[in-house]
Amino acid sequence: xxxxxxxxxxxxxxxxxxxxxxxxxxxxxxxxxxxxxxxxxxxxxxxxxxxxxxxxxxxxxxxxxxxxxxxxxxxxxxxxxxxxxxxxxxxxxxxxxxxxxxxxxxxxxxxxxxxxxxxxxxxxxxxxxxxxxxxxxxxxxxxxxxxxxxxxxxxxxxxxxxxxxxxxxxxxxxxxxxxxxxxxxxxxxxxxxxxxxxxxxxxxxxxxxxxxxxxxxxxxxxxxxxxxxxxxxxxxxxx
Numbered sequence: 001x002x003x004x005x006x007x008x009x010x011x012x013x014x015x016x017x018x019x020x021x022x023x024x025x026x027x028x029x030x031x032x033x034x035x036x037x038x039x040x041x042x043x044x045x046x047x048x049x050x051x052x053x054x055x056x057x058x059x060x061x062x063x064x065x066x067x068x069x070x071x072x073x074x075x076x077x078x079x080x081x082x083x084x085x086x087x088x089x090x091x092x093x094x095x096x097x098x099x100x101x102x103x104x105x106x107x108x109x110x111x112x113x114x115x116x117x118x119x120x121x122x123x124x125x126x127x128x129x130x131x132x133x134x135x136x137x138x139x140x141x142x143x144x145x146x147x148x149x150x151x152x153x154x155x156x157x158x159x160x161x162x163x164x165x166x167x168x169x170x171x172x173x174x175x176x177x178x179x180x181x182x183x184x185x186x187x188x189x190x191x192x193x194x195x196x197x198x199x200x201x202x203x204x205x206x207x208x209x210x211x212x213x214x215x216x217x218x219x220x221x222x223x224x225x226x227x228x229x230x231x232x233x234x235x236x237x238x239x
Contacts, residue, residue: 003125004125004126004127004128004129004130004133005125005126005130005133005166006130006133006134006136006137006165006166007123007126007130007134007137008134008137008166012121012122012123013134015121015122016117016118016121016123016126017031017032019117019118019120019121020113020114020117023113023116023117024113025084026084026095026096026105027110027113027114027117029080029081029084029095030044030045030095030105030110031114031131032077032080032131033052033077033081033131034131034132034135035131035134035135035138036073036074036076036077036135037058037071037072037073037077037135038071038132038135038136038139038152038153039058039060039071039132040062040129040132041107041110041111041128041129041131041132042107043060043062044094044095045095045104045105045106045107045110046104047093047094047095048090048091048092048093048094049085049088049089049090049091049092049093049094050090050091051094052073052081052085052094053081053082053085053090054078054082055073055078055081056072056073056078057070057071057072057073058070058071058073059071062154063154067154069152069154071152093105095110097109107128110128111127111128114126114127114128114130115127118130132153133164133165133166136149136153136161136164136165137165137166140165140167144174146158146161146162146177149161149165158177205222205225209222
């Protein structure tokens, strides 16, 4: 699976949006919803017109634990949604699929269109999560509030959120964030406990490498995991 990055250059973002308009209005509006709210692509595809028309925010259960989150809809995006849904059946899919199918657009179709438009405008690292990552990057750039994003996106730690927006968490952390991390890691030996859990998980994976019947996909996941850990360790030691 190729890495998908946020679009951090405004000019490139505008060119990408123009390309989506040419591909079809629904692709442009879909991207704008993700870009403006931080919602995931599958959640957006599940919407019907009534779910977003005239709304200032959207409440959803997200993640495996069904945690409730509120996603705000900016005013400009509210107007775009209003125009897009004008005169349409409130019960119809917001982004319908092939005529007569009765289904909404597929995730695969949307991802293919976004990748194609991205390639056309010189953005090879584009995919279905680009809009959400770009939302997160824009919010962080404007507010420097990584903890709000961590909570909204349901990430386990700020470090995950930093990596999600393609930023080095070690270099970007503020003195206050470092102080908070020190307190959390010192409390009840949490730092040592987390390291031991990681060690045990890696040992389990290591033992599994020699088990018969493991698929090629398993070894691919292990390779990706090790590559990411090697890069993280290199970045950690470099600072």
